[in-house]
Amino acid sequence: MTRKFRNQLFRLHTWIGLYLSVFFTFMFLTGTLLVAGFELESLGRPAIWTSAAEEERTASFGDIYEGIKSAHPEGDAFVILKRPAPWFVDRTFGRSGWGERVSYWTDPTTGAVVYETGDPGFASILAGLHDTFLTDSRIVFILFSATSILLLFQMVSGLITYRRFWKGFFRWPNSSGGLRSWAGGAHRLTALWALPLVLVIVITSFYFLLGGLGIEGERLKFPPPAPRETALPDGFDGALIDRAEANARDALPGLESNILVIPGGKGGALKFGGPHPDFSELRGGSTVAIDPLTLEVLGVHTPDDLKGLSTLELLMELLHYGLWGGAFSMALWIVLGLVATSLAFTGSLIYAARLAPATSAEGSFRRIWRGMGVLRWIYPLLLLGMLSVIYWRVNPDAYIPSRVNPVDADIRAAHLVLYEPLRRDTPIEIELRIGVANVDTALVEVNGTAAQPVDLTQDGDKAIGHFRFDPLETGNEVITYLKKPDGDEQKVTFRMGSPIW
Known part of the structure; x- marks a missing residue:
């Protein structure tokens, strides 16, 4: 040269x-x-660190789900990670009762909630x-x-x-x-x-x-589950999850599932994923999809089913x-x-x-x-x-608006929007968005107090109102009564649960 x-x-x-x-x-x-990054962020969170050996981490996905619903009945769980790292307890990504993104940390032996973290944090x-x-x-x-x-x-x-x-x-x-x-x-x-x-x-x-x-590369898809009216069928609980996991193991013997995806919509399936002894972990995990309504196996995907560049995805992430x-x-x-x-x-x-x-x-x-x-x-x-x-x-006043859906009515009837997080001893203003057409009067009952009228602003044939909310340590229920000019009335109930912080 x-x-x-x-x-x-x-x-x-x-x-x-x-x-x-x-x-x-x-x-x-x-x-x-x-x-x-997350280890540095969690230095002040002793509750989420553990020295439990892998064989001692006996909590099933059903135990974890029940532990979360016991501590936060109004909250939702979407992704459960067992052993996200050997030194951390199990982690579940979910949503609080008032719609805020949250991670629930659960004991790897009992499934009980030991800590909650919000978003964003230092690592994110x-x-x-x-x-x-x-x-x-x-x-x-x-x-x-x-x-x-x-x-x-x-x-x-x-x-x-x-x-x-x-x-x-x-x-x-x-x-x-x-x-x-x-x-x-x-x-x-x-x-x-x-x-x-x-x-x-x-x-x-x-x-x-x-x-x-x-x-x-090609993304793997599963057949759709049976039609259902809600994201999760009636009676969905930890026992149903454990039965579904048993079906997944029968469909793919040897599957060591360490991740569960819980559907957030009507067309979603339960997906159990994890390593399989027949495949190197560097190639990726295997996944079994289960219909949450019928518990039928919708499909099984292994690393052999990956095509094109998608075969390298996990390896690239692990290396990077x-x-x-x-x-x-x-x-x-x-x-x-x-x-x-x-x-x-x-x-x-x-x-x-x-x-x-x-x-x-x-x-x-x-x-x-x-x-x-x-x-x-x-x-x-x-x-x-x-x-x-x-x-x-990270500004304490900055908050991504969250949505609260009703527990006893179609989500299109009405929903609440929180522009501030629900925190202990901190009054906030909540927006009521009415999806039912031609509602001209709305009454709001907060935590069992007498129903009070809400001033409505018409937005086409829909309406929007605002009301003050003083959170309690438990409960935090809002009941709205939506009335039309012809006298038709609809009751819509919202439950936000206990403030975490």
Whole structure:
């Protein structure tokens, strides 16, 4: 390879590194923190940590469901995860009685609820920053994933321009020549040690890029269940879940189900998923779908049924997030992630020390800033945007409106909208949205008090009203009486249950 080509490659490597080193530093650092993001978030939650051995975790999906419904009768459970990590109790993603997203943590032996966590938390905020700068934009996700191509170029060009790089794995940076010498040595050393992780990030991020572009392989589908009037049939309980799981095991002997998906709509099925001894866990789990009404098996899918890129999905996720080897791989990914973060940062220092010679009036960071030219203003704008979105997401006054459906009527009759969370000793205003046409009068009875009229605002042939609500420790029931001009009256009852926090 000619010296001229190597020099041109080095200039391009340096130019890309100059403008993207801050971005890559941010991505490596947030990705590293995300490997143990929820563990860091949960340091102050001793109730969800456990040292129970796997054979001691005997609570069935039915036990867990009953434990949740016993503690929060008005709440809903959607996804139950057994052993989300060896050091955590079982986790269920669900919804509170007033519609707020919540995770229920249950004892792995008894199924009893031991803790509840809300959303968003530190880990989810960090994940949003890492994926899309909290924009939740598909375009941004595609752009972020596309930087894997530039990262691959940086990796290859760096190895080409670093002659006899295989001799540098233990070459400690020399500081005798000043910042320029030390930064160059540290950058080369961290590049070599971070090489395995960087290569994995390149491959997995490119895979995510294909998924963002819609190239993700065939998605498995199950036949629809028998028609029913509600999301969950009458009499749905933990015993029914356990019978359904028994049918799933009969349909696929050897299935070690550790995840249950509970339908949230009339067309959904119970889905039991988990590893199977006939397939490597790196290939993915197997799933059995059960009709919640008839308990008939709707279908069985194993990793052999996957087609195209979907066959690699679980492997790519395990590699990217450092979960392929449990606690060992998480620790390794954290160490290598910090090394990769140092790699990106020392790249900036090289520019400061080598491409922009020092002056008495300028420090390293100022030289990096000045060297970026007009593009340097993009970073502070991104920082301001991220800080604004973070504040919007974690601000105590910020709350995603939640919906409460009736317990004794069609959900189209009326529903409540909460623009503030239900919290102990905190009065809130609740919006009543009436779906029945031509209602001109509404009375609201709150927690057994005398029914009071609600001022209605007509919205076409529907109506909207507001009323004050003072939460109690238990109960929190709202009864509405909807009246039409012809005297027709409908009673609609809402139960929100006990405030969790």
